[in-house]
Amino acid sequence: MIRVGIVGGTGYTGAELLRLLARHPQAELAVITSRTEAGLPVAEMFPHLRGQLDLCFTEPDRGALAECDLVFFATPNGTAMQSVPELLESGTRVIDLAADFRLTDPAVWEQWYGMPHHCPDLLAEAVYGLPEIKREAIRSARLIANPGCYPTAVTLGFLPLLEQRAVDPTWLIADAKSGVSGAGRKAETNLLMAEVGESFKAYAVSGHRHLPEITQNLETFAGMAINLTFVPHLVPMIRGIEATLYARLTDTSLDLTALYQSRYANEPFVDVLTSGSPDTRSVRGSNYCRIAVARQGNSVIVQSVIDNLVKGAAGQAVQNMNLMFGLDETLGLEALALLP
Ligand SMILES: NC(=O)C1=CN([C@@H]2O[C@H](COP(=O)(O)OP(=O)(O)OC[C@H]3O[C@@H](n4cnc5c(N)ncnc54)[C@H](OP(=O)(O)O)[C@@H]3O)[C@@H](O)[C@H]2O)C=CC1
Numbered sequence: 001m002i003r004v005g006i007v008g009g010t011g012y013t014g015a016e017l018l019r020l021l022a023r024h025p026q027a028e029l030a031v032i033t034s035r036t037e038a039g040l041p042v043a044e045m046f047p048h049l050r051g052q053l054d055l056c057f058t059e060p061d062r063g064a065l066a067e068c069d070l071v072f073f074a075t076p077n078g079t080a081m082q083s084v085p086e087l088l089e090s091g092t093r094v095i096d097l098a099a100d101f102r103l104t105d106p107a108v109w110e111q112w113y114g115m116p117h118h119c120p121d122l123l124a125e126a127v128y129g130l131p132e133i134k135r136e137a138i139r140s141a142r143l144i145a146n147p148g149c150y151p152t153a154v155t156l157g158f159l160p161l162l163e164q165r166a167v168d169p170t171w172l173i174a175d176a177k178s179g180v181s182g183a184g185r186k187a188e189t190n191l192l193m194a195e196v197g198e199s200f201k202a203y204a205v206s207g208h209r210h211l212p213e214i215t216q217n218l219e220t221f222a223g224m225a226i227n228l229t230f231v232p233h234l235v236p237m238i239r240g241i242e243a244t245l246y247a248r249l250t251d252t253s254l255d256l257t258a259l260y261q262s263r264y265a266n267e268p269f270v271d272v273l274t275s276g277s278p279d280t281r282s283v284r285g286s287n288y289c290r291i292a293v294a295r296q297g298n299s300v301i302v303q304s305v306i307d308n309l310v311k312g313a314a315g316q317a318v319q320n321m322n323l324m325f326g327l328d329e330t331l332g333l334e335a336l337a338l339l340p
């Protein structure tokens, strides 16, 4: 059994980790932290876990965490990097659901996240935890940078086109929409139902912090500098991301659906549609990314959907845990989407 700790067990991604791990046949939840709810039985806050989990939230204590085989950080950006060096030193492996280890250049981190990096020496070692591109490195990693939600949907959507050099990498557009759980569980006026409901808007139009992360990914496949316009939107739903991606084809003779099907043929959690458009409810609660690709003249349009809390966060983190500990990659992630 893998002895698991979760730092940040009261947030949305922490709660989603609890849902997935409570029934995972090879994981034993040993430590679940919350600074504000320390002492409270976990199942009292989350009644869906009654009878599944007999643990209380505890203060984040590095000693207790260092006794785990694996610690997930489901905490705000800039939190994990304070504890990771000590945990790795004690032999504990780490998956960070935040952005602390996603960007390879500490200067780019500081520019977008507004704080100096606490352990820039670990950035070269950290493995970006997108199994579809880093499966082998993930297996032996001590430290995983779990990808952001938008970067997961956008990267998987553009990947086959860029690897195949089928589009102009200097003209890429990602028009992405997220449900409000993407913003976390903290109380904020602009996330109230009366503010978000029956409304729809773009945000961070002049630059979202996922832009450098997506750019870093896409440049690896393109083998050159790319130019991406990325605009996120907030939609009045709870879970889900839909990313509509646009690019200009350099080769219009390609069978695009066949290209995507062949690239993802062996991927357990990427499903390429042969017709129609994927909707977010077809992945809600599941670890799938569902993709469709179409053409208008020399433009290609890709539609990519995920559940931001599952393939966009906790599910992908469990997929990474399975790989790190030599388990079947799909273990504990068999749930299908919830309809309606
Ligand atoms: N929501 C989403 O869809 C996605 C989120 N992410 C990333 O995952 C991380 C967690 O997100 P989410 O679950 O939405 O966030 P929430 O705001 O819902 O939860 C944050 C959690 O972290 C704990 N926490 C806050 N500050 C600290 C601290 N300094 N030390 C220890 N624990 C702390 C909080 O509990 P307490 O204050 O009681 O300790 C809480 O449990 C973020 O970095 C987010 O950007 C990534 C992909 C998708």
Ligand SMILES: CC(=O)N[C@@H](CCC(=O)OP(=O)(O)O)C(=O)O
Residues within 6 Å of the ligand: 097, 098, 099, 147, 148, 149, 150, 178, 179, 180, 181, 182, 183, 184, 209, 232, 234
């Ligand atoms: C709807 C919404 O607010 N979404 C969040 C996504 C944040 C997130 O997932 O953060 P990291 O992946 O960087 O950790 C946002 O745009 O800030």
